[in-house]
Amino acid sequence: MSTTILVLGASGQIGTELTQKLREVYGNANVIASDIREGNEAMMNAGPFEIIDATDKKTILEVIKKYEVNQVYLLAAMLSATAEKFPQKAWDLNMSSLLAVLDLAKEKHIEQVYWPSSIAVFGETTPKNNTPQETIMEPSTVYGISKLSGEFWCKYYHDKFGVDVRSIRYPGIVSWKTKPGGGTTDYAVDIYFKAIENGTYECFLSKDTRLPMMYMADAVEATIKLMQADPNNVKIRTSYNLAAIDFTPNEIANSIQKYLPNFNITFKPDFRQKIADSWPSSIDDSAARKDWDWNHKYNLDRMTKEMITSLSAELKVM
Numbered sequence: 313m314s315t316t317i318l319v320l321g322a323s324g325q326i327g328t329e330l331t332q333k334l335r336e337v338y339g340n341a342n343v344i345a346s347d348i349r350e351g352n353e354a355m356m357n358a359g360p361f362e363i364i365d366a367t368d369k370k371t372i373l374e375v376i377k378k379y380e381v382n383q384v385y386l387l388a389a390m391l392s393a394t395a396e397k398f399p400q401k402a403w404d405l406n407m408s409s410l411l412a413v414l415d416l417a418k419e420k421h422i423e424q425v426y427w428p429s430s431i432a433v434f435g436e437t438t439p440k441n442n443t444p445q446e447t448i449m450e451p452s453t454v455y456g457i458s459k460l461s462g463e464f465w466c467k468y469y470h471d472k473f474g475v476d477v478r479s480i481r482y483p484g485i486v487s488w489k490t491k492p493g494g495g496t497t498d499y500a501v502d503i504y505f506k507a508i509e510n511g512t513y514e515c516f517l518s519k520d521t522r523l524p525m526m527y528m529a530d531a532v533e534a535t536i537k538l539m540q541a542d543p544n545n546v547k548i549r550t551s552y553n554l555a556a557i558d559f560t561p562n563e564i565a566n567s568i569q570k571y572l573p574n575f576n577i578t579f580k581p582d583f584r585q586k587i588a589d590s591w592p593s594s595i596d597d598s599a600a601r602k603d604w605d606w607n608h609k610y611n612l613d614r615m616t617k618e619m620i621t622s623l624s625a626e627l628k629v630m
């Protein structure tokens with residue numbers, strides 16, 4: 313049977329690039345992009361696009377039927393920093409959308425579901441370095457609470473109803489095509505924009521805050537790899553730890569200075585510091601590497617090189 317995919321939240325940071333890649337892999341007509349508002353021109357023109365509120369089960373089902381969709385990638389969510397400001401809204405969006413999609417899979421309207429979790433499921437009591445797959449999880453943010461609950465909903469629907477739902481705990485994702493919005497790891501994207509536009513960046517985290525991170529190309533590849541894996545190899549049905557690189561604001565600044573020697577960084581930590589301090593510094597992702605052959609390709613300097621080259625062209629500077 314052919315694969316027809318619906319992406320919910322296709323205009324977001326991950327959605328934009330994942331949709332583009334899925335269209336390359338499965339064909340433009342077989343990947344239906346959707347979001348609560350219109351996407352960028354490239355996405356709207358390349359293939360089908362539908363306006364969908366990811367919490368609206370009825371509309372999701374109509375679109376599934378219209379295109380004979382068999383896989384849903386649910387990427388709509390409110391990220392950590394914004395969720396602290398709108399806790400109820402974040403909980404409603406992050407949970408209702410997941411339960412709607414899991415129910416649609418349980419009711420056999422679709423065969424496979426992808427849903428992202430995050431390093432935010434960990435908390436202050438979690439071992440910080442090389443954080444294991446299974447460990448103490450006491451998240452301190454609304455976003456983290458929603459992701460941890462979501463992971464167990466996924467496992468519950470899998471174990472109880474046989475729903476084939478797969479998930480990754482993303483670290484901070486660095487990309488240039490679409491900016492993230494409202495996350496704690498967003499500094500690692502903003503820093504490149506500001507380095508190119510202004511030559512200087514005021515960082516909202518302190519210089520030695522080490523966080524797990526990943527370049528978008530790796531994140532997209534991991535996601536598709538997990539979804540294409542033999543179901544018997546997908547042994548973890550909460551969510552897989554996934555890692556590539558980890559660095560501090562100081563280290564990313566040093567990496568940028570290799571290409572832009574006059575770049576200058578200053579530090580002014582705000583409320584996001586506390587969120588970052590509750591998250592791991594690095595992640596043990598050996599289960600993903602073993603179960604479905606995950607391997608990252610980008611280290612910090614390779615990522616910096618690609619970010620600076622692509623963004624400079626995009627912003628038409630240098």
Ligand code: SER
Pocket residue numbers: 391392393429430431432455482483484485494495496497498
């Ligand atoms: N990047 C996310 C955030 O900062 C973590 O999943 O909220």
